Amino acid sequence: MTAKSLRGLAAAFALAFAGLAGTSTAQAAATIVIVNQNAPGEGFNDPTPAAPVGGNPGTTLGQQRLNAFQHAANIWGATLTSTVTIRIGAAFVPLACNATGAVLGSAGAYEVWTDFPNAPRTNTWYPSALASKLAGTDLTAPTDPHIIARFNSRLGLFPDCLPGSPFYLGLDNRHGDQIDLVTVLLHEMAHGLGFQTFTDDESGEQFFGIPSVWDYHLVDNRNNTPWVAMTDAQRAASAITWRGLSWNGPNVNAAVPKVLAPRSNLNIGGANAGGAAGDYYVGDATFGAPLAKRAVSGQLMPVVDQANGTGLACAPLNAVNALAVRNNIALVDRGSCDFTVKAANVQAAGAIGMVVVDNVPGDVVGLSGTDPSITIPAVRITLADGTVIKAALQQRSRTKSGVIASLGLDLRQLAGTDAQRRILMYTPSINVPGSSVSHYTTEAKPNQLMEPSINDDLLHVVKPPRDLTYPLLRDIGW
Incomplete structure (x- = not known):
């Protein structure tokens, strides 16, 4: 069996941020290393003085950002199991925003792999962190991350970028009217771990003609056809059918009655x-x-x-x-x-x-x-x-x-399930690139971490009885 890899959905982010300015590590059931890809004086290295807040002892804006990353990494590290160190290439950079809206951040797999040693499915794309776990060895180059992540450095700090609504950098979730950074980080890290399809949700085309492991568990609930068995046109149509796609994985299905109201x-x-x-x-x-x-x-x-x-x-x-x-x-x-x-x-x-x-x-x-x-x-x-x-x-x-x-x-x-009590995926009638298909429905109750928008009432929790993120990752191999 010959392993094949390609740079994944977030690969373009890595090209402009090659320099490493430091690392931070979370030790638990899985080891997560945060690779600081900001230049001196920027992002994680921003020297702007900051008063400690909500259990975050950092005294500069950059250090508080890094501490929040560390906290989110600790939560995922305590949840996952892998003998391979997971590297997240991360930076705070200016992202799209205006006075009324902003991109908070984005993350995804830096590479995707198929036909690697111990792959559960042949001819199937896996995100590199998961592929390395399953292979029992690091498949990526030592200098490459498994996950690439970018977050908005201008949020709330400039008059043209949601003024007055910066990231809350405390670790206690007492964010008030601010946007809780740890919650955003948990969400985006989940995408990098595999909470995403590599199949084009707008055209229905598989990445280089190969399905994602995700696609085996995504089902059109009108006819119970898995995404992997559909044509490109059928996948594209299902991705804009409200309440038309469900997740059909054993771990999520078992947890749904314990989590949803x-x-x-x-x-x-x-x-x-x-x-x-x-x-x-x-x-x-x-x-x-x-x-x-x-x-x-x-x-x-x-x-x-x-x-x-x-x-x-x-x-x-x-x-x-x-x-x-x-x-x-x-x-x-x-x-x-x-x-x-x-x-x-x-x-x-x-x-x-x-x-x-x-x-x-x-x-x-x-x-x-x-x-x-x-x-x-x-x-x-x-x-x-x-x-x-x-x-x-x-x-x-x-x-x-x-x-x-x-x-x-x-x-x-x-709430948020089909007739068979399977959780629905986010499939608005107008395709939203980067959001459609690779999120849970907005109808879930209580609100779930992996909905397309960050809700005010989310906790720093990724598994039942509060949340269905980890059960889905287990379904794809974690």
């Missing part, structure tokens, strides 16, 4: 519901009361405070809207202000719940934000579902619509 649900009924009657998928809020077995029910009443007929609820409700939502469930539109502001305004007017209608086409997404004063439940629905429900609200009085909304749980189904 019942699915949140919006039920529409009542005398005037008409064609809108039925159950709807919703995105949960990170604030307010969580949905429970005992549903919160009431007349669904729209807030209308814009000339075009929409209702944003970005300011305290006027008398007419306050009368409409009092003791009822408020229907508002996304846009113009934070979700917590909308919830606070309808709650102050007496609403017992809130449903937010998205303002752009897409799939179910949650509501972000933190406000301990909000006590009512809130959910988000798609623009398409909102359009159907709004049509049923056209005939209403000032206080009643005849359309009853119930916010509760569907105990028959686990």
Whole structure:
């Protein structure tokens, strides 16, 4: 058997950062070495003074960044098993960002290997860290990393890069409104360890005509066909089919019932519901009361405070809207202000719940934000579902619509799973390069580390009973 290797998805990152400025090591069930690829005075070597924070004793910005990397590496090192040292080539560099959004970071396998000694599957790509573990020897050159990682050095520190929202460099997860770096690192390191496919999720083409080990466990849940058995066109179509792809690995399947909670649900009924009657998928809020077995029910009443007929609820409700939502469930539109502001305004007017209608086409997404004063439940629905429900609200009085909304749980189904209780993968109807297919669905509850966006309520945990990241890595060979 002749081993073959190719530089993987993150190879381009390595070309501009050849110099090594130091290493840091995590010793545990697996040894992880962080190879500092920043030049002097930059990134990990940034001498900007910093006060110790959240268990991070570093006194410079660079040292605190390196300490956070070390902490994340310790968590993965204590979780994995490998006799081969895992090297992560890492640097903080300027990445794409603006005043309202930013790329936090990226990571992936530096090389991929097939047909190496002890390979469980022939003619199949494995990320180099996993391939080396399975081979029992380091397959890469001693100076090459197994994982390449880049993180945004400008985040929150410059007016054109999410000003006021820097990485939180503490190790205690008490990040508040900041972005927790350790959580981001755990997520990106998982990608480098193999939480990704090397098959093109947009075209469906396999990397040099060879499937990834990932593809053997990815299944089109409409016909139970594994990705590896599909044509390129079939793979491409499944990657943009909402709720169409599931993970079908024994370790994840066994852990799903221990990790995921019942699915949140919006039920529409009542005398005037008409064609809108039925159950709807919703995105949960990170604030307010969580949905429970005992549903919160009431007349669904729209807030209308814009000339075009929409209702944003970005300011305290006027008398007419306050009368409409009092003791009822408020229907508002996304846009113009934070979700917590909308919830606070309808709650102050007496609403017992809130449903937010998205303002752009897409799939179910949650509501972000933190406000301990909000006590009512809130959910988000798609623009398409909102359009159907709004049509049923056209005939209403000032206080009643005849359309009853119930916010509760569907105990028959686990959040983010298919009919066979397999966790869904992230497959939005418009392909998102780098995110589609290689992440879990955004519908999982509790939120999972390997969703495409970092959620505020994540813990520094990678395995059950809180998280499904490690079970997937076990499915591919870890």
